[in-house]
Amino acid sequence: MATTGPSLISSLSIFTPASEYTISGLIRKAKTTTCQLDPLPTTLVKACLPAILPMITDIINSSLSSGIVPTSLKLAAITPILKKNGTDPADLNHYKPISNLPLISKTLERVVAAQLQSHLDTNNLHEPFQSGFLPKTQSTNRTHTGEKPFTCDQCEKRFSHSDSLKVHQRIHTGEKPFTCDQCEKSFWSSGNLKIHKRTHTGEKPFTCDQCEKSFSQSYSLKVHQIIHTGEKPFTCDQCEKSFSISSNFKVHQQTHTGEKPFTCDQCEKSFWSSGTLKVHQRTHTGEKPFTCDQCEKSFIQSADLKVHLRTHTGEKPYSCDQCDKSFSHSSHFKVHQRTHTGEKPFTCDQCEKSFSGSGYLKIHQRTHTGEKPFTCDQCEKSFSGSGYLKIHQRIHTGGKNPTL
Secondary structure (H helix, E strand, O other): OOOOOOOOOOOOOOOOOOOHHHHHHHHHHOOOOOOOOOOOOHHHHHHOHHHHHHHHHHHHHHHHHHOOOOHHHHOOEEEEEEOOOOOOOOOHHHEEEEEEOOHHHHHHHHHHHHHHHHHHHHOOOOOOOOOOOHHHHHHHHHHHHOOOOEEOOOOOOEEOOHHHHHHHHHHHHOOOOEEOOOOOOEEOOHHHHHHHHHHHHOOOOEEOOOOOOEEOOHHHHHHHHHHHHOOOOEEOOOOOOEEOOHHHHHHHHHHHHOOOOEEOOOOOOEEOOHHHHHHHHHHHHOOOOEEOOOOOOEEOOHHHHHHHHHHHHOOOOEEOOOOOOEEOOHHHHHHHHHHHHOOOOEEOOOOOOEEOOHHHHHHHHHHHHOOOOEEOOOOOOEEOOHHHHHHHHHHHHOOOOOOO
């Protein structure tokens, strides 16, 4: 008895040309490793991608339209490696071949795989009893199609996989089911707990292949590698400022929209990012989790501790190229540079006097408000700036700088 196959919703007689946007996304997500057959290192391809993307797209689409893979894209670099550590390296049977394709070959392969997978999904051509590999394949395909079928019923954020939605929903419920057995800190997901545990073990399994600096998580390595490539793929369409990571780009965009979605439940002050809110909340709790191991002074955020440590080391990494003066903090360096450019971007809204730094403007504004927040603990005289208080205190110390 003849069996009838499933009816097709659509046929796949030709491959669809890929857009530059699709090719760009695949290349940017590719690992930075380079095949010896590549004409350019992968890091350089990513850095120069806007200039060479049209050419790469034409090569891939020419292959898709003709149905022919060029001979040069069929070549792979073969590296034999031992199947198991400790086996005899002289015995060729103990080796397995590892094939490494050039970047364009891998990109073409991924374009074809995405279209084939989409055809299988659309026409329900998967084996009915297949369980292995299928969920991962489907979720991987959604990264190409942009499909996000799982929606949060509280904030309407969408996800490509049900597990991602499940983890996200814990933000609303406050559930943190994964607890560290060393410090009892809890986390939304097992992955975050795994990363956290490395703060106790000191493990840093992700190493930069250019400078050998190591990191506890792959994302930190990825961000670090941009230092070497100089790549800043996220550009603001309003001011053309570019960013190396999407989270910084997102926060920057809110400076144009004025959006501050994260609000403190104690003072109702609003912030651009959840991280900034978290730091601010410590001003209410008094928490200072970052402590100097030399003088035991504590700080609200790690960046403040990092700057403070320079008072012990004497390090001043920011040098002016006009007068060779050095600074321990980038903001002080920035204000100093304005002494050369004459720039004074901070203007008083009452008298229109301008200043090179926001701190100077703040002190000046007290001449209008009469505010004097710095008080001498010996004679109770008050001052508008800490510098004026310090000068005054020398009256009591006999000309010596007071110990603060």
